[in-house]
Amino acid sequence: MKLEEQPGREDGVRVLAGRGELDVTAVPAILPGVSALVAGARAVVLDLTELEFFDSAGVRLVDQLARECARRAEPFAVVAPTGGPSRRVLDLVGLSEPLVVDDLAAALERVQRG
Amino acid sequence: MSAALASEAWTEAPCGLLTLDLDGTVLDANTTVLGWVGRARTDVVARLRLSDLLSAGGRIYWETHLSPVLHVDGRVDEVAVDLQGPGGRQPVLLTAVVRPREPDRAPLVRVALASARERWRYERDLLAARRTAERSAGQVQVLQEATAALSRALGVEGVARAVLAATVGPLGAAGARLWLVGPDGALVPSGVAGAPPLPSPPGAVSVLAGGGGDGTAVPGPDGVLVPLRGQASLQGVLHLAARSDPGADPLDLEVLTAVGRQTGLALDRAHLYEQSASVARELQHSLLAVDPPDDDRFAVSTAYRPGVAMLEVGGDWYDTFLAEDGVLAVVVGDVVGRGLHAASAMGQLRSAVRAVAAPGVGPARLLSRLDRFVGPIEPAQMATVAYAEVDLETGRVRYACAGHPPPVLVPLSGEPRQLWEGRSVPLGAFGRVHERPEAVLHLAPGDRLLLYTDGLFERRDRALDAGLEVLAAAAGAARHLPLEEHVAALTSALLADEQVRDDVCVLLLGWPGPPFDRELSADLRELSAVRRELGAWLGAQGADEDTRQDLVLAASEATANAAEHGSGGRPEARVRVRADVQDGDVVLAVHDDGPWRPPVASAERGRGLSIIRALVGDLHVDQGGPGRPGTTVVVRRRLRGGRP
Numbered sequence: 066m067k068l069e070e071q072p073g074r075e076d077g078v079r080v081l082a083g084r085g086e087l088d089v090t091a092v093p094a095i096l097p098g099v100s101a102l103v104a105g106a107r108a109v110v111l112d113l114t115e116l117e118f119f120d121s122a123g124v125r126l127v128d129q130l131a132r133e134c135a136r137r138a139e140p141f142a143v144v145a146p147t148g149g150p151s152r153r154v155l156d157l158v159g160l161s162e163p164l165v166v167d168d169l170a171a172a173l174e175r176v177q178r179g
Numbered sequence: 180m181s182a183a184l185a186s187e188a189w190t191e192a193p194c195g196l197l198t199l200d201l202d203g204t205v206l207d208a209n210t211t212v213l214g215w216v217g218r219a220r221t222d223v224v225a226r227l228r229l230s231d232l233l234s235a236g237g238r239i240y241w242e243t244h245l246s247p248v249l250h251v252d253g254r255v256d257e258v259a260v261d262l263q264g265p266g267g268r269q270p271v272l273l274t275a276v277v278r279p280r281e282p283d284r285a286p287l288v289r290v291a292l293a294s295a296r297e298r299w300r301y302e303r304d305l306l307a308a309r310r311t312a313e314r315s316a317g318q319v320q321v322l323q324e325a326t327a328a329l330s331r332a333l334g335v336e337g338v339a340r341a342v343l344a345a346t347v348g349p350l351g352a353a354g355a356r357l358w359l360v361g362p363d364g365a366l367v368p369s370g371v372a373g374a375p376p377l378p379s380p381p382g383a384v385s386v387l388a389g390g391g392g393d394g395t396a397v398p399g400p401d402g403v404l405v406p407l408r409g410q411a412s413l414q415g416v417l418h419l420a421a422r423s424d425p426g427a428d429p430l431d432l433e434v435l436t437a438v439g440r441q442t443g444l445a446l447d448r449a450h451l452y453e454q455s456a457s458v459a460r461e462l463q464h465s466l467l468a469v470d471p472p473d474d475d476r477f478a479v480s481t482a483y484r485p486g487v488a489m490l491e492v493g494g495d496w497y498d499t500f501l502a503e504d505g506v507l508a509v510v511v512g513d514v515v516g517r518g519l520h521a522a523s524a525m526g527q528l529r530s531a532v533r534a535v536a537a538p539g540v541g542p543a544r545l546l547s548r549l550d551r552f553v554g555p556i557e558p559a560q561m562a563t564v565a566y567a568e569v570d571l572e573t574g575r576v577r578y579a580c581a582g583h584p585p586p587v588l589v590p591l592s593g594e595p596r597q598l599w600e601g602r603s604v605p606l607g608a609f610g611r612v613h614e615r616p617e618a619v620l621h622l623a624p625g626d627r628l629l630l631y632t633d634g635l636f637e638r639r640d641r642a643l644d645a646g647l648e649v650l651a652a653a654a655g656a657a658r659h660l661p662l663e664e665h666v667a668a669l670t671s672a673l674l675a676d677e678q679v680r681d682d683v684c685v686l687l688l689g690w691p692g693p694p695f696d697r698e699l700s701a702d703l704r705e706l707s708a709v710r711r712e713l714g715a716w717l718g719a720q721g722a723d724e725d726t727r728q729d730l731v732l733a734a735s736e737a738t739a740n741a742a743e744h745g746s747g748g749r750p751e752a753r754v755r756v757r758a759d760v761q762d763g764d765v766v767l768a769v770h771d772d773g774p775w776r777p778p779v780a781s782a783e784r785g786r787g788l789s790i791i792r793a794l795v796g797d798l799h800v801d802q803g804g805p806g807r808p809g810t811t812v813v814v815r816r817r818l819r820g821g822r823p
Contacts, residue, residue: 069317089739090703118710120735121787150728157793158786 068095068102068111071126077107086118087151092126099129107178108140109126112169124158126163131164140176144169195262195271195292199504201285203228203246207410212292217265229290234261234268245273249288253277257297270295270580318434324349325438329445329498334453335359338445342407342417342438343372350438351428352402352419359407359415365463366416376401376420384416394443396435403430403441410448417442459519460485463496466526471499475760476571477507478689478721480662482670484634485682493682494521494562495632503538505571511630511686512564513583524558526604532566541578541618542566542601549581553607560587565630567688574622574690579615581606584647587654589687591625591719595655597647617652623701624692627665629654635673649673661721661819662689691720694759701742701752701771709756710735722759723819729794734758734767736787737812741771744810764815767795772809794822 071080081102085091095102103109111130113119127143134141143164145152155161166172189196195212197205205223213220216232223232230238230246237260248255254276261268271292279286325345332341339357346742354373356364356607366381379400406413421430429547463483473480479499481700492515502508510532514525528549535548545566553559565586567578578586578598582605585597599620622628636646650673657668666687674683695716699705710731717727734756741754744775755770792798792813801811 086707088735089742090706118707118732118735120732120737120739121790124786124790139306150732153728154732154790157790 067091071112072094076173076177078110078173079103079106079108080110081113082153084115084117086169087113087116087126088118088120088137089122089124092122092179093124096129099126099133103130103133103137103139103141106139108142109134110142110144110169110172110176112172113149113151114144114146114169116151119154121149121154121158124154124160127155127160127164139153140178142166142175144172180585193576194294195290197229197288197290197292199229199275199288199290201250201277201288203230205229205232206287210471212262215262215264215269215271215292215294226471232262233762234263237261237263245275246762249275249277262292270299294430297771318431318437319349321349321431321434322437322441326441329441330456332445332449334448335446338442339370341445342442343370344420345438347373350419350430350435351422352430353422354420355419357415360413360416369415374420376418379418384418385413394436394440396415396432396439398432403432403435405435406443407439407446408443410444410445414446417450455519455651459522462519462526463493463522466522466529467496469498472501472507474501474507474571475762476505476691477569478662478691479509480666480687480689482666482685483683484670484674488729493517493634494525494558495634495684496525496531497630497684497686498529499686499688500533500536502536502540502568506538507571507688508532508536508626509567509569509630509686509688510564511583511632511684512562513632513684514559515561516558520558524556524562527556528553528559528562528564532564536568541617542568542577543615546579546603546615547608547613551608561605563605564733567628567630569622569628569688569690571690572693573694574624574626576622576628577617578620578621579603579617581615582608584631587629587631587651588620588622589627589629589654589658591623591627591658595629595651595658597651607813622690622692623691623719624716625721626690627658627662628688628690629669630686630688632682632684634683635670635685637681661723662687664806689721691760694757696755698753698755699738699752701740706735706738709738713756713758716758717765720765720818722765725822726765726816726818726820729822730758730767730814732763733791733794733814733816734769736791737767737769737814740787741769741773741810741812762820763818765818766813766815768811768813770809 068081071082074080109130111127120169131141141164143155143166145155146167152161152165155165166175190209192209192211195215196209197212198207200206204225205227206225208220208223215222238681240260245255245258256274257272259270260273261270267485271420272295273292275288275290277286277288295413309400327783328341328345329338332338339359343355343357346352352373354371354375356368356375356378357370361367366385368378384404394406396403396405399418405417405419407415407417419430427720467483481497483495485493494516496512498510500508512528514528531549531552532545535545546564549564553562563583564581565578565583567576567586569576579601581603585599588596588598598618598620603614603615636650637643638646649700653669653672657665660668666685670683670685695713697709697712699709714727714731717730722730738754738756752772758765758767772817795814797815799813801813803809
């Protein structure tokens with residue numbers, strides 16, 4: 066599991082796509098690099114559409130990304146489609162309301178609006 | 180003969196004698212004629228002509244027909260005419276001859292009149308009798324039509340429909356209103372036909388119909404009231420309206436009385452029939468309503484659909500019981516025939532299967548022993564049975580079919596398969612083999628086994644093989660549904676297209692396999708694999724998709740917690756994940772060897788626990804005790820039924 070940056074974007078929005086399983090065995094390896102992941106972006110979108118598994122470790126990653134972006138004043142949004150594994154957990158911990166949208170287009174619109 | 184005697188013979192002859200002139204003037208008449216016409220000789224002789232003595236019709240006949248014939252032929256024979264007398268007409272047979280008189284005198288006509296009164300009366304009676312016969316033939320036909328319709332009718336409702344149809348049909352009424360005696364003995368409106376008479380209060384109907392006393396139809400308001408009397412009591416009243424159009428025959432009280440009687444008896448029979456049908460239904464219902472053994476290692480869903488004539492009960496049955504400890508027997512059978520006999524034979528056979536099944540017997544020998552059992556029980560002969568024994572620990576199935584359609588294996592993944600092995604002839608069939616065969620099959624967790632009776636797939640317009648293929652395809656299409664919905668989908672897919680003539684039994688067995696039990700090392704290398712295995716296991720138990728996702732997530736969180744706090748820095752520490760189904764709940768237990776620590780050290784652990792709690796609603800931490808080291812997190816959630 067890793068986060069891959071969607072290449073070729075010219076609008077300065079950094080889209081990080083998560084694939085596979087974002088769990089307790091994967092997240093600890095990613096957390097130290099959170100700052101580097103978002104540095105220099107105009108805005109950041111975490112796209113969890115393709116994710117197969119997501120748990121409280123994933124929640125921690127989303128939380129860290131949100132904090133880091135806020136610190137850098139970069140708009141941040143999470144794509145977690147309704148019915149998918151990540152949305153369920155984000156709903157349960159109450160993170161959906163400010164951050165989560167259903168698809169990438171909505172996320173881009175949100176972060177570009179500022 | 181002397182002249183005096185001859186004269187007396189002429190005068191008092193027991194027939195009328197006349198002598199006429201050629202123009203018909205009466206020259207002489209004897210006393211018999213004068214008596215018939217009620218006139219004195221002096222009023223008649225030389226004063227009147229014969230035609231004056233006849234009825235109007237006779238006069239015309241005489242003048243236009245008889246007189247000319249007499250002139251031409253010289254005689255007429257046995258012509259029926261009526262004399263007009265004081266007491267009415269005197270029918271006579273007239274014979275007349277022209278006799279020449281002496282050469283110098285004109286010819287005379289000699290007339291003899293024989294009374295035809297008796298003969299006329301006889302003929303009139305004959306005619307009346309013929310009319311009566313014709314009328315009663317009509318009545319008989321009406322009665323036959325009505326009786327035939329009544330005898331074809333099934334049940335009280337059928338009789339009511341038949342008699343109402345007859346009123347506006349053969350009975351020739353404008354319409355009718357039917358009252359039937361209800362459970363409390365009062366008359367209840369039970370239907371109308373055509374243009375019925377105005378409704379009267381039931382009490383009035385009852386009184387007007389004479390309380391059904393002697394069962395005779397009586398004229399009533401607007402038509403006729405017909406009591407419908409059964410053997411013992413009044414069953415109802417039929418109130419008919421007469422037709423008012425010209426030319427309509429009046430309602431025939433005799434016929435209506437007879438039809439009323441027939442209807443009363445038909446209602447008697449219908450009540451008896453419904454009673455015995457409900458006895459048979461009750462019997463069948465009670466035999467099928469036995470709960471399967473209480474054991475979470477399997478699930479069974481069944482369906483029974485009676486045939487199209489719902490009053491007819493068939494001999495299909497299903498059953499589940501423990502043949503021995505840990506071995507479940509599933510049975511579906513079909514006794515030939517219908518009605519109470521078939522249902523009671525089914526009951527005997529069903530009990531026999533339970534009685535014969537025992538450790539070490541097995542399907543083949545069980546069927547052979549049933550052969551001996553059905554020998555003397557005629558309705559049970561040629562019954563067909565599919566019998567399977569399932570080892571609830573291993574999923575090994577032994578099965579055998581006596582003349583029964585093949586069971587279908589519906590795997591969790593893959594195509595359904597008809598089980599054509601282990602087949603032999605129906606029970607008690609002539610020329611049966613001594614050794615019946617049986618076959619073996621291995622279920623994988625989540626596989627289902629379908630047993631059914633032929634009504635499920637047999638259609639008159641479809642070859643059997645085609646029907647079996649449709650059945651297997653339908654069974655496969657619905658295999659991801661929960662067991663009950665699987666059965667419902669199957670029956671509605673196969674039985675929707677037509678009214679089912681035969682009754683249908685369906686039994687679907689689900690085998691979820693053994694409980695889940697997996698150990699993994701505290702470094703959680705295998706966590707992803709355990710999640711996949713648990714997900715597959717939950718699928719095999721029939722968990723719905725939400726439940727599967729949530730429980731896998733809960734197990735993953737609990738395992739991560741256990742690994743973190745239980746390992747105590749020991750790489751060799753293990754975490755054990757177990758799950759089984761209890762009373763329709765999945766019970767998931769995650770165990771580690773470490774002592775319980777409240778989740779304060781790590782916000783993430785706390786978040787993990789709160790997620791678990793939100794997912795399952797029911798979270799319990801067993802902190803161990805003396806001789807029971809370690810910590811177990813136990814969660815419980817319904818296997819199906821969505822999120823709490």
